[in-house]
Amino acid sequence: MSEADPAELIRAEYLARVGGPVCESVEEGRVRDFLMALDEPCDRMTGQPVPPLFLLTLGRTRRPQPSRGSAVNAGNDYEFLAPVYVGDQITVSRSVLSVEPKEGKAGRMYLLLSQATYTNQRNEIVGYSRIRILRWGW
């Protein structure tokens, strides 16, 4: 029996990892952690939108990590449509747009392109993101 197409396995593994849409509260403590990790003062949080790139902390999955081979983040794109505030409920929906084979120093590699949509509690889309993940050693 021939082995399944690695691109399809990578796509399936990624989708299994991120799962379906995830709804998260924008908690003040998490915004504070974000700012403190950047050595940024936290005293200007009250009534202000959270930093736009706080979106990157939402809908993340700690485990499992890739089952085999290696993975690195090759790039990120964000588009911000509306401000996000502490207390908002943001639903993150992810999809895989493509998995393309590439040739690199380590031989055959795969570039996975995934998109996320961020929607608030009023059903307004507040942003989009894309991530490019490079996989090799499959």
Add this chain to the structure above:
Amino acid sequence: MPLFSDLRVGDELPPLKKGPVTRQHLVEWCAAENDYYPLHYDERVATAMRIPGTPIQGTYKLALIGQLISNWLNGVGRLRSISVSYRGLDLEGSLITVRGVVAALTPSDDGTGQAVIEVWVEDADMKRSTTGQAVIELPSRSATR
């Protein structure tokens, strides 16, 4: 505080210097972004990937670029989009500098405008490990009165 009418192509944003970026920074960033990929705090994982040390997360460098822009905007204008590529690794212990320069200006009829900012992260040898661009929406002078 930048105003669209005052900007010129080639203007530089005040650079943001960070480092040395320690293991504690990397672990704090794991907590902040809620992602604990062990490559960023476990040398065994890095060694298995033939990387000579634990690398700084790309998203940390992205967030630092966001910090560069928010410091520059100082509450005026807004970030509309940002796109970055991670072209090289910066390892734990690195001194890094985040920079930006105005690359294009597009005025609107109402006096406001969009600025495209070329952004990058460079190491102590001025080698760029992360490059990209950000699009900023800025007010005119009259809009801030």
